[in-house]
Amino acid sequence: MAHEVLLVEDDKSIATVITEALRDEGYDVTACDSLAARDALLAARRFDVMLTDVILGDGDGLESIGRVRDAAPDMPVIVLSAQNTLDTAVRASDSHAFEYFPKPFDLDELAQAVGQAVANRPSASSADGDQDSALPLIGRSPAMQGVYRMITRVLRNDLTVLVTGESGTGKELVAEAIHELGARKTGPFIAVNMAAIPHDLLESELFGHERGAFTGAVTQQIGKFEQANGGTLFLDEIGDMPAEAQTRLLRALQSGRIRRVGGRQEIGVDVRIVAATNRDLEPMIADGRFREDLFYRLNVVPIHLPPLRDRREDIGALVRHFLVQASEEGLPRRQIAEAGISALSTRRWPGNVRELRNVVFRLALLARDEVIDVTTIEDCLPQENMGNPHDAREVFEVALTDWLKSNRPANGSLYHAALASFERPLFEHVLRETEGNQLRAAQMLGINRNTLRKRLSDLDIAPEVFVRRR
Incomplete structure (x- = not known):
């Protein structure tokens, strides 16, 4: 007997494509276009798996997931959404959805997910409810969808995460999102920038020290590991750690225990580690500057943040978000014309999202009119970062030059x-x-x-x- 699939989708063309694809795979598909029709079908029949859109004509498919759980508590749910934000991905995860697919998606992968859902039939609990969190990551580009999906996959476990990406892409925001949306959100979030701490003080900063451990240690100090106990420890710029500190960090990750500098007693700590770097660690491993075993201990779940030039379609949303931030921090309230968004989208942005934020704050301060237009942007910003969209070779050479300046791979x-x-x-x-x-x-x-x-x-x-x- 064919497995029964319930499809809740109000876009007729998408519903037709999905229905035909799943029927070709041997599934018996029943499609409806509203929550009311969905609830009536669930009351009358048993389905093996449900695929649902989020925004429907008579409500929100995720907000009403509780009714689905009441009617079919063991039925896997696959969420399909054009609302491609981190908030939607997290809400899908919070609702214990079997899988989340941002639109558009690959039909073969969708069919594969349906097959896995039918085979596994995981038990599902009631929805935890909607969490209206102030999420810091913004963007609906394809590049960001992979980031959102990876974040949702690590929220209900304590696997170590390694976030990679250029400076200014928002690596700490990913760490904060994993903490604030995960099971450790009630615990502390402690961030350490390895590049900002002198090498001879790094071990004391991480593990603490006892009184008299070294000159100047006049009192006992609790290190970041102990401060983060029960929460998340974010190790930024992990590639800047000296070799000796790498050894001690590896030992702490392996054993879950640390020893303060100058101390004799080992102390158990319960922390989730999120590390980040803008360096390519593999060449550093090859020439002995980074421990290979530490890399594999940290790189359990890799999340790569794309540079802003690879997600230019997000620039408009980011600019509007930063204009709101600027007004909240006391700068004049501004809006931006679509032509202004287009002008900003042609810039190189070597400093990525951080540079874009600083530019938007500058525009909010210096603009003479309420609406920021192209003239305002040209008056307020230097021209050296403006790309020439008509000279593809020049754009490529600029990108290559930027890469060579920001990367120092081994000989x-x-x-x-x-x-x-x-x-x-x-x-x-x-x-x-x-x-x-x-x-x-x-x-x-x-x-x-x-x-x-x-x-x-x-x-x-x-x-x-x-x-x-x-």
């Missing part, structure tokens, strides 16, 4: 490091051109489809986000 590894850096935007561009069709993408690239799939998996690129629905 003999520059070629491979540069290729690895430019591989992601190349694959994303080809997937965008082919609308997520992996066979056509592999043909365009001149590589085997299996090779493409492996590289996409290694780079954590989800091809389904590039699929365009008509």
